[in-house]
Structure formats: structure tokens, C-alpha cells
Amino acid sequence: MEINRKHYKKIKKSPNFSCNGCYKEFNESDKNSIQCDKCLTWYHWDCVMIKKQPKSKHWFCNYCKINYEQFKEEKNKMKCDESII
Numbered sequence: 001m002e003i004n005r006k007h008y009k010k011i012k013k014s015p016n017f018s019c020n021g022c023y024k025e026f027n028e029s030d031k032n033s034i035q036c037d038k039c040l041t042w043y044h045w046d047c048v049m050i051k052k053q054p055k056s057k058h059w060f061c062n063y064c065k066i067n068y069e070q071f072k073e074e075k076n077k078m079k080c081d082e083s084i085i
Contacts, residue, residue, distance in 0.1 A: 017042070019047055020042065020043055020047075022044065022047050024044075026042065030044060032044065032045040032046075032050075033045065034048065034054070034059055036059065036060055036061040036064055037059060037060060038061075038064040038068075039061065039063070039064055043061065048061065048062070
């Protein structure tokens with residue numbers, strides 16, 4: 001997953017740039033952080049239990065993953081209901 005370093009540095013200068021897991025502000029020594037591709041919130045790797053750089057191009061936080069799974073279930077249920085009619 002490529003991190004847009006210019007965007008990251010710009011956000012890091014913001015006074016309210018903090019991890020959405022532990023709510024601690026990021027500082028210059030925080031090298032291992034990741035952004036959710038859906039809600040665009042940032043996390044420390046430790047806060048989301050990541051040990052090394054993910055191989056996938058996209059990463060989603062647990063909140064967005066759960067919401068997506070619920071959406072898929074509801075969509076599949078609607079398809080099943082429509083086929084009965």
C-alpha cells in the first residue's frame with residue numbers, strides 16, 4: 001500500500017492529527033501508521049494489530065469492514081426476497 005507522503009506530512013502538521021484507535025496524536029517518530037481507504041482515518045499499526053506493511057493495495061478499518069459486511073448481507077437478502085416474488 002503506497003502512502004502519499006506529501007499528503008501525510010501535510011496532515012501530520014495539523015494540530016488534531018491523531019490515531020483513531022488510541023486517540024494519541026501522531027508525532028515525527030510514528031513511522032508505522034495506516035489510513036483506512038473508506039473513512040480516511042489514520043491508525044498506528046499497533047492499534048489495529050498490524051505487524052508489517054500489508055500486501056494488499058487497500059486497507060479498511062474494522063468499523064468500515066463490519067459496515068461493508070452488513071451491507072453485503074442485506075443486499076443478498078434483498079436479492080433472495082426478490083427472487084421469491
